[in-house]
Amino acid sequence: MSPRDSARMLLAGPTGDFGEHQVRDLPQLLRAGDVLVFNDTRVIPAQLEGKRGEARIGATLHKRIDLRRWQAFVRNGKRLHEGDVIAFPAEVSATAEARHEDGSWTLAFHGDEPVEVLLERAGRMPLPPYIAGKRPTDEADKGDYQTMFAQKDGAVAAPTAALHFTPELIAGLEAAGIAREFLTLHVGAGTFLPVKADDTTDHQMHAEWGTITPEAAERLNAVRRAGGRVIAVGTTSLRLLESACREDGVIRPFSGDTSIFITPGYRFRAIDGLMTNFHLPKSTLFMLVSALMGLDRMQAVYAHAIATGYRFYSYGDSSLLLPQG
Structure with a gap:
């Protein structure tokens, strides 16, 4: 969709009605002092x-x-x-x-x-099959399947929640007092594999390499101490933040592999909200958002999205999930 920030965004709190917005409305949906956390990985022709x-x-x-x-x-x-x-x-x-x-x-x-x-x-670019179909990838795909923050080579799938951002949207967020921070998680294809095991404890997540610098970790902790919210842009950012956070809620520097698998019952420590696209219903990513918002609530979110024509998957529309409202 062009411009990228014109995609629809569904705002969902823990209960109640849903808010119908566009991604470009994000500065009005967050608060001054909040921070958005982006993944700056770059997709390689894998x-x-x-x-x-x-x-x-x-x-x-x-x-x-x-x-x-x-x-x-x-x-x-x-x-x-x-x-x-x-x-x-x-x-x-x-x-x-x-x-x-x-x-x-x-x-x-x-x-x-x-x-x-x-x-x-x-x-060639590793586009999901539902995007590429049977057509060959071309030069346009090399730009379309990268976020504006892509810097560090190593991903084989884009952190798609951040595909919606534009320089104009970033300027609007800055003017609204909303900060941004970066980490790196090189997204692997295993992230999107369906869960085939009858018991989710038997599902093996593929390890992915990530890093959070000491400086970034300290700035994120400072936001929390000042009363701001840490909003992960995409499930990749969320998973690395949770991997780096200990029981005391303090985000530590991180460098190494993570195979964290978040399912309902998980207690979130590092984040206060999530911006994400709509995922396959039997995927590990749907389990993650259900852990964040509750299964019943996420089923209601998805039922509303389907009924009102939201686009799903990598090039689809977005949602802003705020478990505390």
């Missing part, structure tokens, strides 16, 4: 199509292991054996080093060039 002999192999990188090795979900992975070399376009190749229990593979890329450079040559 999808590759190649061959092992005559077998076609598709790979979606989802987590960096080291400078030359990535963990990847592989299509037609049964045709791979440890030590096989996959040839990708533009003279890019990788060795299939090891198969993991979840069916993914460790791919070790050949050569001396940074893997990100190789991906720019041979890869």
Whole structure:
């Protein structure tokens, strides 16, 4: 949607009626002294199509292991054996080093060039299938599927809640006394996988790497001490904030992997609200928002969104969820 901040936004407190707004109304929906927390990860062209002999192999990188090795979900992975070399376009190749229990593979890329450079040559943007369909990705996708804050290479899916922001909206937030803060969580494709286990405790979240600097952590704690609210922009920001927060409610600096899985019954410590798009009903992301607002309330939110024509998923409309009203 253009401009991006013209998307619809559904405001939901813990009870009562819903507020019908646009994202550009956000400065009027928050309070001076609040802070919005954004994920500044940048999506890389992480999808590759190649061959092992005559077998076609598709790979979606989802987590960096080291400078030359990535963990990847592989299509037609049964045709791979440890030590096989996959040839990708533009003279890019990788060795299939090891198969993991979840069916993914460790791919070790050949050569001396940074893997990100190789991906720019041979890869394509990892658009969700409901966006890409059967069409090839193009140059426009490289910009459309990035937030205005994207700086640090490593994500294979966009933190889509922040796609709605524009320079004009940021200026309006600044004028209203609403601060912004940044963290980095390199979003992996595993975040969006459906829950197939009958018992959610058996669902294994894929680890993702994230960081919160000491300076950012202190500024966020200062907002809380001054009576402001910490509003996560997107479930990726929320999950990293909760990973970095201890029982005392203080956000600590963080650097490392997180596989936090938030389900109903979880007690939130780091955040006071969430701006997020609308998710698949059986996804871990719907479980997260149900933990925040309560299952009955979120079912009512989604029923209202469906009845009034809100757009769902990555390029869809937005919601502002405030569990304390």
